[in-house]
Amino acid sequence: MTSNAISEIWYTRCPVPTPVGLAAQLGYLEENFRKDGVTLKSIIDSPDRDIRQSHFNHTLDWSFRHGGNVPPIRARSEGRKTRLIGITWTDEFQAIITLPETGIKTTKDLKGRRFGIARRPEGIVDFMRATALKGLISALSLEGLALDDVEIVDIALSDSVLSTQEGPSLFGLKRRQAYGEEVAALIRGDVDAIYVKGTAGINVANLIGAVQVAEFGFNPDPKIRINSGSPRVLTVDELLADERPDLVARLLESIFKASTWAEEHPEETRRFVAREAGATEEQVLASNGPDIHKHLGLGLQPELVEAIGHYKDFLRDFGFLAADFDIADWVDRRHIDAFDRRAAA
Template sequence: MTIRNAISQIWYTRCPVPTPVGLATQLGLLDETFAREGITLNSIIDSKDRNIRSSHFNHHLDYSFRHGGNVPPIRARSEGNPTRLVGITWTDEFQAIITLPGTGIRATRDLVGRRFGIARRPPGIVDFMAATALKGLVSALSLEGLTHKDVEIVDIALPDSVLDNRDGPQLYGLRNRQAYGPEIAALLRGEVDAIYVKGTPGISVANLFATHTVAEFGFHPDPKIRINSGSPRILTVDERFAEDRPDLVAKLIETLKRASAWAESHPDDVRRFVAREVGASEEVVASANGPDLHKHLGIGLEPDLVEAIGHYKDFLHEWGFLASNFDIDAWVDHRPWALLDTRAVA
């Protein structure tokens, strides 16, 4: 193959959730793979430069890849940002509607006419947490034949962008602020009656405040109920990376597949590595992601996975989170996978 562009560094980023990228990073596999090519990996999310960090959400950096929640990359694509969808991982996680004891809300039908709180960030970066909470609400209500019109949606205004307050004493030495603080505070003040939570932070706050679970559906048998910002998660690369060095994109995917294969035979190590990734205890990880987490860190581009992303993209468009609609199939890039298949045959 003729290399059309030699590069010395690649930017990458991942969300603090279970992903093959996070696993491959902790195992040293990604550094090893790209070092053989004379390439240095630089972390977007750990940069001190706000403009660089913003690429975690808008994917603007050339020669970069991202693996994590799907709302920001879907929004970036809807804005015309030239990226390619090259891999999808489906790792189910705890998703629930919770309330405080004493509200009288015991089941989903009790939400009718009650106040459902959704945290809202200032305009700018797509409000992925609001999108996540809305999809969770819609999913839960649909199981009882209800819609969002059956509840009162109450906005919980947040003052800062997700790019702000990345350091300082208010974080107490941690990298990120614990999720769902404003939502829980609104519950405690009696301003809302119920909220949506998910993943390890959702389990943690539900446990801390001894909340009542109104509905839990993160492992529901119907995939369209489970589909949300983190189910599934997507691997995207920018267009220059995809066009100039498809061979390196193929090596990236190959490395992630190695990490996924390793995970299947190392369940205890996976739980420990993910706990480090998400900033939670192994007990919380086991509760949030289930006992078979190690079996659900694979990556692919099968039609059902692409369809799931399309389903959530349509939800985001319907609810006004996208700049415009777009064709999911035109976003998907199968070329790196074809390169891998060619190597396997050879």
């Protein structure tokens, strides 16, 4: 019997394709933790702003998170005692788009033009800005262009990311549609091009009849594809990792069960991912491709860890981190290695 007989654990995941999200929808998470008398409580669905903020800064003890990597990397750089216990790589649509009247048809046409990037108020790390900036750099590099070949135009946002989950302007939905301010700036003619990604990016590009300048979410070079959502990280707080490894084992058991289920149920998986993302199945197919059911696994292979390190260095170089840190010190292999040993036995 453990000396830390806790009764509840906080968890959160981004509204994107993750095996944690799939395990939650399938009931595997709740079922497995119930065996130890533990109730799961969702951070991102809490009505309390202070609780929801932990989705971005990982402040709650006895918690785990699976999703975009900018907030957990930033939290680690601020000294949060978290552990990186797994990585999932699910490629997704990433593109630079414009409107027909700009005359921009290729990435080379961006030279000297205005590229709009949203800037949120200080506080929570501006992960959407980091994502757009990395996407722009990736696109430019494919044509031998550099960041100073374009004019970056800030699209100032007055609301924090927490505000996008509140208020009557949601019209009954869980969160506000992404890229609204960027698209508005594009339509007003304040900027000439913007970055979009995922099902939300597919949706707005379709809505405005955009011209696709470049798409690189499935580029063969992983360093081009690397961004906030490629790959995504599974992190747990230090207390959970060190004092209740049995519960981390329950988490991994649920995730790998969901991953196996996904490989055997491609159409149902697409349906579950669409529900998770607040998208249509058609948008998921367009954004993530026909084989998404094969890319909801979890691992700590060297190439996955290297990808997170590459993106961490990008965030450091562009001022998104509080301080630098060693990725190797963040990675905690004990849990996934123990799981692999049990599976082999």
